[in-house]
Amino acid sequence: MMTTTTQLNYRELAKQVLQGHELTKEEALALLEAPDEDLLDILHSAYEIRKHYYGNKVKLNMIINAKSGLCPEDCGYCSQSIVADTPVEKYAMLNKDSILAGAQEAINRKAGTYCIVASGRRPSENELDGVIEAIKEIRETTSLKICACLGFLSETHAGKLAEAGVHRYNHNLNTDKSNYDNICSTHTYDDRVDTVQKVKDSGMSPCSGVIMGMGESSQELVNVAFSVKALDVDSIPVNFLNSIDGTPLQGTQHLNPRHCLKAVAMFRFVNPTKEIRLSGGREINLRSLQAMGLYAANSIFVGDYLTTQGQEPTSDWGMIQDLGFEIEECAL
Numbered sequence: 001m002m003t004t005t006t007q008l009n010y011r012e013l014a015k016q017v018l019q020g021h022e023l024t025k026e027e028a029l030a031l032l033e034a035p036d037e038d039l040l041d042i043l044h045s046a047y048e049i050r051k052h053y054y055g056n057k058v059k060l061n062m063i064i065n066a067k068s069g070l071c072p073e074d075c076g077y078c079s080q081s082i083v084a085d086t087p088v089e090k091y092a093m094l095n096k097d098s099i100l101a102g103a104q105e106a107i108n109r110k111a112g113t114y115c116i117v118a119s120g121r122r123p124s125e126n127e128l129d130g131v132i133e134a135i136k137e138i139r140e141t142t143s144l145k146i147c148a149c150l151g152f153l154s155e156t157h158a159g160k161l162a163e164a165g166v167h168r169y170n171h172n173l174n175t176d177k178s179n180y181d182n183i184c185s186t187h188t189y190d191d192r193v194d195t196v197q198k199v200k201d202s203g204m205s206p207c208s209g210v211i212m213g214m215g216e217s218s219q220e221l222v223n224v225a226f227s228v229k230a231l232d233v234d235s236i237p238v239n240f241l242n243s244i245d246g247t248p249l250q251g252t253q254h255l256n257p258r259h260c261l262k263a264v265a266m267f268r269f270v271n272p273t274k275e276i277r278l279s280g281g282r283e284i285n286l287r288s289l290q291a292m293g294l295y296a297a298n299s300i301f302v303g304d305y306l307t308t309q310g311q312e313p314t315s316d317w318g319m320i321q322d323l324g325f326e327i328e329e330c331a332l
Contacts, residue, residue, distance in 0.1 A: 007030070008027060008030050008031060008034070010038070010041050010042050010044075010045035011041070011044070011045045011048070013027065013031075013045065013269070014045040014046070014048045014049050014269070015048075017049055017269060017272050018048070018049060018052055018272070023269050023270050025219075025222055025223075025226060027269075028222045028225060028226070028266050028269065028270055029219060029222050031262065031265065031266050031269060032218050032221065032222060032259075032262050032263060032266045033218050033262075034262060036258045039258055039261060039262065042261075042262060042265045043261060043265055043292060043295045043296060044295070045265075045269075046264075046265035046268045046269060046295060046296035047295040047296065049268055049269065050268055050276075050295065050296055050297070050298055052272075053272065053273050053298075054275075054298040054328075056323075056324060056325040056326060057298065057325065057326055057327070057328035058294060058298060058299065058300065058320050058325050058326070058327055058328060059113065059275065059298060059299040059300075059327075059328045060109065060110055060111040060112055060113070060299075060300060060301075060316070060327055060328075061111055061112075061113040061114075061115055061147070061277065061299065061300070061301050061302065062102075062105065062106040062109050062111035062113070062114055062115065062301065062302055062303050063115045063117050063301060063303070063304070063305060063306060064094075064099065064102035064105075064106075064114070064115070064116055064117065065117055065118075065119075065306045066093055066094045066098075066099060066102075066116050066117060066118045066131065067091065067092060067093045067094070067118035067119050067120060067127070068080060068088060068089050068090055068091050068119055068306070069088050069089065069090030069091070069119060070090055070091075070092070070119060070120065071119040071120050071121070072120070072121055072186065073120075073121055073184065073186045073187060074184060074185055074186045074248075075174075075183060075184045075186075076182075076183040076184065076214070076247060076248035076249045077174075077183060077211055077214060077241060077244075077247060077248075077249050078247065079244045079246065079247055079306075079308075080119040080306070081247065083247075083248060084244075084246050084247045084248075085246040086244060086245070086246035086247065087246075093118060093127045093130055093131070095130070096130065096133055096134040099116060099131070099134035099138075100134055100137060100138065102114065102116075103138045103142055103144055105303075106144060107142065107144065109302050109303055109313045110302070110313070110317065110327055111144075111302055111303075112144065112145055112327075112328065112329060113144065113145040113146070113147050113167075113168070114138065114144045114145070114146055114147070115147040115148075115149060115170065115301075116131060116134075116135070116146065116147070116148050116149070116150075117148075117149040117150075117170075117306060118131070118149070118150045118151065119151075119306075120150075120151050121151050121152060121186075121187070122150070122151040122152040122153065122154075122157075123150040123151060123157065127150075128150070128157055128160060128161075131148065131150065132160060132161065132164040135148075135161075135164045135165060135166060136164055136165065139164075139165040145167045145168065146165065146166050146167050146168070147166070147167065147168040147169065147170055147207060148161055148166050148168075148169050148170070149169065149170040149171065151171075152171075152187070152191060152194075152195050153169070153171075153198050153199065154198070155198055155201070155202070158198045158199055158201070158202035158204065159202050161202070161204065162202040162204045166204055167204065167205055168204060168205040168206070168207050168234070168235060169199040169202075169204045169206065169207065170207040170208065170235075170237070171192055171195045171196050171199065171206075171207070171208055172192070172208050172209050172211065172237065172239070173189065173192050173193070173196075173208050173209070173210065173224055173227055173228065174192070174210060174211050174214070175189075175210065175211065175214050175216050175220065175224060176189075176216060176220035176221070176223040176224050176227070177189040177190075177223075177227075178220055178223070179214065179215060179216045179217075179220050182214070182215055183214050183215075183248075183249070192208075193227075193231070196208050196231055196233065197231070200231075200232075205234045205235070206231065206232075206233040206234060206235075207233060207234065207235035207236075207237065208228050208231060208233045208235075208236065208237075209228065209233075209235075209236045209237035209238055209239065209277070209279065210224045210225075210228075210236075210238055210267075211239040211241055211280075211281075212238065212239065212240050212241060212255060212260065212263055212285075213240055213241030213243075213252060213254065213255045213285070214241055214249060214252070215252070221263060221266075222266065222270075225266060225267050225270040225271065226270060228271065228274075229270055229271050233274065234274060234275060235274065235275040235277060235299070236267055236271055236274055236275065236276050236277065237277045237279035237280075238263065238264050238267055238276060238277065238278060238279055238297070239279040239280040239281055240255055240260055240279075240280065240281035240282055240284075240285035240286070241255065241281055241285075242280060242281040242284055242285075242305075244308070255285045256285075257285060257286045257287055257288075257289040258289075260282075260286055260293075261286070261289060261292055261293055261296070264278065264293050264296045264297050265296040267296070268296040268297070275298060275299050276296060276297040276298060276299065277297060277298075277299035277300060277301070278290070278293045278294070278297045278299070278300045278301075279300075279301055280301070280305045280306075280308070281308075282300070283310060283311050290319065291319045291322065291323055294319075294320070294323060294325060302316045
């Protein structure tokens, strides 16, 4: 086990990263476990990296929950899981018109990327064909970038989505391999890695990230940052556990906004050129410090999540404007 005896000069380290230095796990752990009084210096340094690659632009993404509940997996964080005793709405895959209406709502919210998400282990042939039909029309009638998140993929299904024009596919690692058995027993960490690799092989842009707050150690969180680096994913959502009553992880509340911000900065240092997205749970975990996360991250979800509410889009637009940042029109 590594210790955090490493003393970092964060600004010098940012300069080194911009010159090609690849962070070591020891450096990443030291950054993550730095004292809170270092937070502003850490964020300033992360911002230098973010500014170099992305300027002051922020990418907006909107989710539609295209199929809710009815999931046979036992992921401990998820209100849609078969083991969750939660009052979430349950419905089969939305029809084409509903998915198309969601695309228009994404445009209304100034989102450049429209994320079509469905619960379940993997899509059936009929479900996939229905989603593809909607995607093709969205591609023909809008300039939205399309991200899909439909569960595990076969090579054939990945190829069909790529051919239909899906730009990006999300399949999160969620936590480190050493912690995975603590949150799920119906599939493995390696199953998730396999789907990310199939996404890459198909030509779609891979998106894969983490959910903080599921009992992982600091070292395990660092490990995930290096795992997505090794997979060379293009977009990294950093989610913060929103502990929902009725799930196996109900009552889990051990995140604080300062630790969350240091984690986002750590992901930026480890993955300097990649999109880092403030994702689910940011409102309740970052709280009054949400805006500070954008000094390291360059992307957010706007509006609601799958089964939980986000803040109003106008609040996100105002937050971006107050920072002196701007919404990026090209989402990828």
